[in-house]
Amino acid sequence: MRGGTVTIECVGQNISNLLDQIVQAKIVLKNVQWVSKEKVRITVFLSDIMQVWKYMKQYRVAGKMVKKSGPFFMFKKIKKRKFFVIGFSIFLFLLFFFSSFIWYVDVEGNEQLPDKHVLSILQKEGIYPGQLKVGLPNTDQLQRKLLKRIPNASWIGVRIEGTRIIVTVAEKKRVDSIGEKKLIRRPVDLISKKNAFIMDVRVFHGNPVVKVHDAVKKGQLLVSGTYGEATSPNKGPIVGAQGIVLGEVWYESEVVVPLKYVQNEYTGEKTRYTWPFVGPFVLSNPFSTPKPYAKSELMRRISALRIGKYQIPIGLVRDVYWSVRQVTYTRNHADAIALGKKRARLEMTNTIAPEGRILGEKVLHQRIDNGKVYLKIHFDVVENIAQEKPILQGD
Amino acid sequence: MKRLTQLASNWFDLPPEVVGTLPRVEWIGQQLQIENFIGVHQFNPDLLTLKTATGYLTVEGNSLVMEAIYPDRILLTGKISAVHMKNNE
Numbered sequence: 355m356r357g358g359t360v361t362i363e364c365v366g367q368n369i370s371n372l373l374d375q376i377v378q379a380k381i382v383l384k385n386v387q388w389v390s391k392e393k394v395r396i397t398v399f400l401s402d403i404m405q406v407w408k409y410m411k412q413y414r415v416a417g418k419m420v421k422k423s424g425p426f427f428m429f430k431k432i433k434k435r436k437f438f439v440i441g442f443s444i445f446l447f448l449l450f451f452f453s454s455f456i457w458y459v460d461v462e463g464n465e466q467l468p469d470k471h472v473l474s475i476l477q478k479e480g481i482y483p484g485q486l487k488v489g490l491p492n493t494d495q496l497q498r499k500l501l502k503r504i505p506n507a508s509w510i511g512v513r514i515e516g517t518r519i520i521v522t523v524a525e526k527k528r529v530d531s532i533g534e535k536k537l538i539r540r541p542v543d544l545i546s547k548k549n550a551f552i553m554d555v556r557v558f559h560g561n562p563v564v565k566v567h568d569a570v571k572k573g574q575l576l577v578s579g580t581y582g583e584a585t586s587p588n589k590g591p592i593v594g595a596q597g598i599v600l601g602e603v604w605y606e607s608e609v610v611v612p613l614k615y616v617q618n619e620y621t622g623e624k625t626r627y628t629w630p631f632v633g634p635f636v637l638s639n640p641f642s643t644p645k646p647y648a649k650s651e652l653m654r655r656i657s658a659l660r661i662g663k664y665q666i667p668i669g670l671v672r673d674v675y676w677s678v679r680q681v682t683y684t685r686n687h688a689d690a691i692a693l694g695k696k697r698a699r700l701e702m703t704n705t706i707a708p709e710g711r712i713l714g715e716k717v718l719h720q721r722i723d724n725g726k727v728y729l730k731i732h733f734d735v736v737e738n739i740a741q742e743k744p745i746l747q748g749d
Numbered sequence: 750m751k752r753l754t755q756l757a758s759n760w761f762d763l764p765p766e767v768v769g770t771l772p773r774v775e776w777i778g779q780q781l782q783i784e785n786f787i788g789v790h791q792f793n794p795d796l797l798t799l800k801t802a803t804g805y806l807t808v809e810g811n812s813l814v815m816e817a818i819y820p821d822r823i824l825l826t827g828k829i830s831a832v833h834m835k836n837n838e
Contacts, residue, residue: 373789374789376818377788377789377820378788383815385814386792386815386818387814388794394792
């Protein structure tokens with residue numbers, strides 16, 4: 355607050371002597387400049403001003419302060435405009451003061467969970483309007499804590515935007531709403547899909563007629579949808595049958611695996627073409643041949659112009675032709691059989707899904723003919739043999 | 750003291766401006782820096798005469814401005830036309 359410089363205009367006869375005296379006293383001068391004849395303007399540091407003033411009197415040089423600059427004089431000026439400065443500092447203080455509070459707590463992303471529930475939990479964690487922003491817990495910790503408190507949420511995000519805290523809730527999908535669909539009951543019986551040997555009977559509704567280890571024929575009644583005695587139908591009320599009956603079934607599947615097979619392989623060479631397009635028309639050069647290789651695969655990428663979220667039907671089509679060569683491979687016998695078994699097993703699992711499983715398999719027959727391996731495989735599987743059959747109510 | 754520094758300069762073969770009190774003038778374009786002067790003898794818009802250890806150094810020119818005067822050097826700007834020296838006997 356003491357620094358500053360003063361510019362003085364000196365008028366007098368002995369200016370050269372004055373300057374010499376000042377230099378001898380080891381005082382730093384700046385911008386020594388002649389304004390006119392016998393009038394010199396010098397700039398002195400504020401701390402040296404008294405000394406300079408003394409020498410000026412001694413050499414009878416009249417001085418006049420022209421310019422004052424530096425923090426010392428700034429401070430003096432500020433003292434004059436006291437109220438303005440006070441007002442401004444109060445304004446700044448209030449700005450910082452009020453922006454260091456949380457004024458809004460927003461909850462978003464919740465569908466089933468009411469806002470009030472989330473807000474009350476937040477209040478327990480110490481987040482409510484009027485809370486100081488400084489004392490807030492770490493957002494990561496907060497997210498973990500909230501997730502513990504709200505078991506219906508699968509993820510919770512907390513972020514601070516200025517004086518607003520936004521809590522994003524991602525709710526869990528409720529399991530029972532998916533399960534309810536299965537429980538629609540229809541007036542049906544369950545009958546057997548095919549000849550089988552019962553392994554397991556799981557009945558949700560209805561009256562089971564068969565037992566485990568029974569042998570059933572195709573079309574035989576497994577679970578009755580009529581309430582009451584199964585032996586005397588058409589008497590009780592119809593409740594509808596529902597359940598899974600697992601039966602052991604035999605399958606025979608045939609697989610053919612060629613010993614020679616052809617595969618397409620990329621050679622690694624490629625050619626790129628870029629054409630502009632307008633609407634459905636690609637503006638390509640009609641004279642250039644777009645097929646550079648004997649065999650190739652085309653990968654087309656379209657990048658269209660976009661303004662905001664609107665797509666404009668003008669853009670570039672980028673075609674890449676990948677060179678492909680065909681290679682013939684031969685499998686040996688054992689590999690072909692293994693592959694055939696694998697394929698058959700996969701096919702089997704797909705047909706008996708989701709309840710079924712394979713109990714055992716056996717290759718019945720295998721032969722090589724015309725460069726192909728023919729396999730006949732027997733599968734012993736367990737699958738759901740129950741089939742719904744509507745109960746016809748007599749007229 | 751003066752003799753001692755002179756001696757040191759001779760012994761160690763140091764450049765004289767580093768140790769000595771001899772004036773050193775550096776003239777770059779329109780700017781002149783004079784080191785190791787003793788006092789200001791005369792100052793006008795077209796003339797500056799400095800007292801140095803070896804004599805009076807005179808700078809002639811137009812609209813001379815002393816940008817800064819430190820205890821040991823002067824920064825002078827302006828249209829400088831001549832620098833000459835009047836040596837002591």
